[in-house]
Structure formats: C-alpha cells, structure tokens
Amino acid sequence: MAERGDPEHRVGTPVDARAQSRRRFLRQAGVIASVSAAAGWAALAPPGLPFSLRDPDGERGKPARHAVSLRKGGFAVPASAVAAGLGVARGDRIDAMVRAAVDGIGGIGRFIANGDRVLVKPNVAFERVAALGATTNPEVLVALIRLVREAGAAEVRVVDNPIEAAEACFERSGVRAAAIEAGARVYLPSPSDFDVLHTPGAQLIENWSFFHRPFVGVDKVIGVAPVKDHNLCQASMTTKNWYGLLGGRRNQFHQDIHGIITDLARMLRPTFVVLDGTRVLWRSGPTGGSLADVRPGRTLVASTDSLAADAFGWDDLLARDPGARPAYLAKAAAAGLGNPDWHAVAVKETLVG
C-alpha cells in the first residue's frame, strides 16, 4: 500500500483525492447546516426557550439600563462637635453674608478639601429674572462658587434640570452668566445625562430617572435654594430643591408632594445647603411674577441639615405659623433624615454690614 507522503501515490491515485474532496465538502456542508440551524433557532424560537434571541416587541434589543447609586452615606462630611447647626447671616453684602453663614457652621475648610470636585445645585426652575424671587439669586451663587474655589476645589459644576427650557431658564435667571463668571461649569440636561437612580427606602422614587451625569466623579454637593411660597407644599426651600435633579414625568409626584420631598431628603445627603433668603417670594409661588410678591429677606442660612434650614425659613423668613409647618418636615424627621427643630440646635447668627 502506498504511503500518503509518496509523491507517486498523490499523483497517481485520483480516487483518493476525490474522497478527500468529498469529505471536505461534507464537513463544510455540515458546518453551514449547523450554523444555519442554530441561527434559525435563535431567530425564530419563542423568546422563552433556551438560546432564543427572538425580540417580537423590541424590548430585548434595548440596552440594559442598570440602576446607579449615589455614594453611600451621601456627600456629608463628619459631624462637628463644635460647629453650629445653623449659620445665619443678615445684611446686604452678599459675598460677606455667604462667608459668614458658612463660617457659622464650621467654615468652608470643614467641607471642601483641596482638589475636590464640587456640584452646586441652585433652583433655576423657571424662566424668570432673578428679581422675581422664583430662582436662586445669582449673586449668592457667585459668592458661593468663589468661596468653594478659594477652598481649593478643582472644579465646580452648576447643575439643574428646570421645568421650562433649560437654556432659557439659565439665561433669563442670570444663573448661567453668574456661574461662568465665578469659574464654574454649567451642566444643562440632555436625555443621555439621566440614569435610573436607586434610592433605598424611598417610597416614590426608589428607582427613578435622575440627572446623574454631572455627579460622576463629584466629591461634594451643595444646594442653594431660594425661599418661596409654594402652591402645593406651602413652601419650597432647600429640600424641595433636589426635585430639580429628577427626570421623567416627575409632575405626577405632586399627588403626594410631602411624600416626594421626604424621598428627596433621603435621596441626596448634601455636604451642606444654603437657604437664599436675600429675597423671599412670599406669595404666588412657586412661579411668582409681580415684584409685589417679593420682599427683601436680607438673610442667608447655611446648614448641614436641610430640614433645620427649611424650618428656619418657614418660621423666620416666610414668617408663618411654626405650628403649621409643611408636613414633609415632620415626615422626614420621623424617618431620621434631619431635625426641623432648629431651636434645639446651636444657631450662629452674624450681622454683616
């Protein structure tokens, strides 16, 4: 019998060559048939069966959206045994007032470290000029950003998801110009900036669309919100301010406005908040409109506890009955999210010239 390597054999045995060719053909045909059968199964088998890729309604083809979480414990810094719970500054020089209010709760050095990336959340909800009191006073924002940068922050991001068109709200309110003037970056929302945020324990927004992109890499979060009358929840201050980070059809939460504000207190634990009482929208809120709806408050409040700041705003700046405070304060306090009894904490009040 001739060997396979024998050239004479290879040349002289066409029957064997045909056999090899037939085997190769059968092998290739088998591979093609197997692949075709597998592809057919994957494409046509009902979705419940193994290896089925069938996607009759297109849902399976969507990229999976995994819920994100904010940092465990939030963005709070360790509690201080000596700092006051509320820093209150009254006067007319806004930059000095911001500094004095933050000094009251321990000074900016307690909160901001060198190289921190800081997110500042003003209220830019409406397309209104600042004088109408429906949005954060841009002068307060400028002073706050400068203070944060002085403390060594590497980057300051100014973030909100307004109700009306974001570009128009940021422009008309003066917040955009103020942020850029002070050296911050403004993040306007776009659909791809939102992720589903998982908030353990939240009743209404346990998994809800959240303006997450600006939070990536952030070390500290500061809220700065005006004092406003509110048609539904009586008052909108620092805790309600986080509403502007939600996406989706968030207006549905107005059915349980105090419930959602309680959830917001749970969702975001800030480094500290600033209650902007330089102007007080004391009626026709939250939109306002007439300058007659606004009165000068000449006050800024800083606190690590948004419930305490809000309760102070209700009692002192809106000058309303302390016995009839908005229900979310009690709900959030019952959940251990803060203490609205600001009389029980140390208050450092400074009069700025």
Place this chain on the structure above:
Amino acid sequence: MLNPSPWRHYRRRYARGEVVAGAAVLCMIAAVGLWVRWMGAHPDPALARVPLEALAGDPAKSVSRVSARAAPAGGGHGSTATETASPAARGALPGDLAPPGFTEGRPAVFDSENLYEKIDGRANYFTSRGFETLSFVSLMAAPGGAAPGTSIDLELYDMGNAENALGAYGGEKSAEVVAETHPAGLWHLDRNALYLTQGRYYLRAIASDEAEATRAALLHVKERVQAAFASQAQELPWAHRLFGQLGIAAGRIEFHREGAFSFGFASDVYSALLDDGATELWVMAAADEASARALADQFVAAFASYGETVKLGGETWVRDRYLSSLATARAQRAFVFGVRGAPTEAGGEKAILRLAAALESFPPVPPSSRGGKAASGDSSSGGGDHYDVSGDVDG
C-alpha cells in the same frame, strides 16, 4: 469558514514603512477614542450656550404643546392673529402684541395635560379653576428699542368662562390692590406686572423690571388685548352687580369655583371683604329654595367644625374657636349667603341684613351660574361630606 486555509499569510514580510504607518494609524485611532471618551466625561457647557436673542426666535416657529384633544380651533377667539405661520400654535394670543421697541419671541400653547411643563407647582392653581389653555409668548427688547435685557412674559389663560377668569384673577390679587373695572372684567398694574381679565381670559403680563418705559409697554399690551378681545365684552357676573348695590368695589370680590372656605361642597361662591378688613360677605345661587335652605344648614355645620354654635338675636352663629370671629349662613329665595370673620355680632348682623335686603329683589341667576354642584376630588371639606343641591348627603 469556507476558506480551507484561513490563517495563511500570503506575504511573509512587511516593509518597515508599512509597519510604521500601520502603527501610526492605530495610535491615531486610539487617541481619537480617548479624546472622545474624555470629552464625553467633561462636556464644555459653552457649546450649549443659547443667547437670549436666539430664544426670541422666529415667530413662525411657534411651539404648540396643546394636545390634540384641546387644540383650539383657530388663531384665537376673535383674535386678529394673522402673522404667524401656525395659528393653532399661537393659541388665543392676538397678533401685533409687541409694543414699540419689543419683538415677539416664540409662542407656545399648553393645555391641562402639560401645563406643568410651563408652571409646574402652580398648575394646580389654574386647573382647579376651570383652566382650558395657556397661550404664552415672551416680548424681548428689540435691538435699538427698549432697554437691553428688558422682557415681558405674556401668559394668557383661557379659563372657560368669565367667572373662572375672575376667580383666578382674584386669587392672585393682593388684598391691598384696588382693581380697575372695565366692561369685560378687571385689571390692575402692580409694579412690574399687569393682571387683566377679559371675558373668559385671564392675562398675566410679567415684565423684568418696573421702569416707566416698561410699565408703558405693559399698558400697550393691555390696550392691545382688550381691543383684540372686544367680542368677549360682556356684563360682569351677577354677584358683581349684587355687591355693587352694596357699594363694594369689583376688585374686592373673589370667586371660588370649588372648595370655598375649604368646604368641599361649596362651589361657585362669591365673597367680598368689607372695609373693616375682617368681615367677609359671601353668596351663592342654589337651584331652588329647598336646596338653598339645605345648603345653608350645611354651611352652618361646616363653620361649626371650627368653633361652637351660639344663638345671637335668635339666629344661629358660629364663633371660631381660634379667631373668636363670627360666621353664619342663611337662605333666602334660591340664594345662600352669609358672613365670615365678623369681629362682632352687631357688625356681622348689619352686613348680612344689607345683603339680604339686596337679594330681596335681585333677579334669579341663570342655571349655569348656580353653585352647589358636586365638588370633585376635594378632600379638604371642612364639613366632611360632599353635598349636592338635591339635599342628599353623600357619605
């Protein structure tokens, strides 16, 4: 798969130049990839800047956010809107609104399903008062015109009828403001803002400042809107005539479409604050005398939930346990009326007797303006129960 030698190299060697070029291309692709990733993580917000001038935009690019269900039939009720390419997207806004020195921005129209996109948090104030549509436009300072940065936001609310428009107006007007009366409604200029009702419409024109020139522009808008909606001119609601007989200015009258005094059953109630700043007269029209009597009893019971009933001069009054003020309700013909907040019995009785005398000869109220209709979805009923004109109590 069909290539029997898939890994065979047809060239065993590559030129040095080819290797260098290939490596350079790979490096470039990697650099582009890294740059895209970094820029994605650090977007430059300046790229997204939209100047205000651009927001003013082309009026032809109107934004219609009204749902198909509520889309208005034309370019406004009796309006002269002719210049926009999309009258439906302009809603009820009249044409030629911009005062000299201003230019119109992009109009937008909202209905009850998306009003929150414009005034979230405040939307409920209007939807609970019969809101139908909001037509909005900004008037921006034109180059070389009004002071740079000056703007006027026009919010024209279609409230369905004049009573609702007056109700929305009255709820936003501060007590110290005295409204002016014109044939089709009320108006006042409050520092930087103009408030006006004209038939079924309620206009808020909110300026960015209170400069004289800006206030003059607001008055221009007022004239323009009044002229455009001249066809809406009609008599003020019946209660304005009634209170007018008592010498009460129209600007003091408020209309509560539903949930008056936080009572779920109290709908279509008119009230007016008297000169003492405390006593409030109120009145509503019921379907008939029996319904009026039943409603009056219901009011007294509801007032009693805030205090205790006392007999004064043979009449039942309720003394508020917190404010010590007096309130009562009575029925006469098909009217239900009363007093709230009276500091003294004598003052309250005097006021209610004047109102009763005026009602003696007051003409009947058309069915469409009668109250007592079931108030929907109100959980704040002071009396606890909903009530309808048939006298049945819905538990």
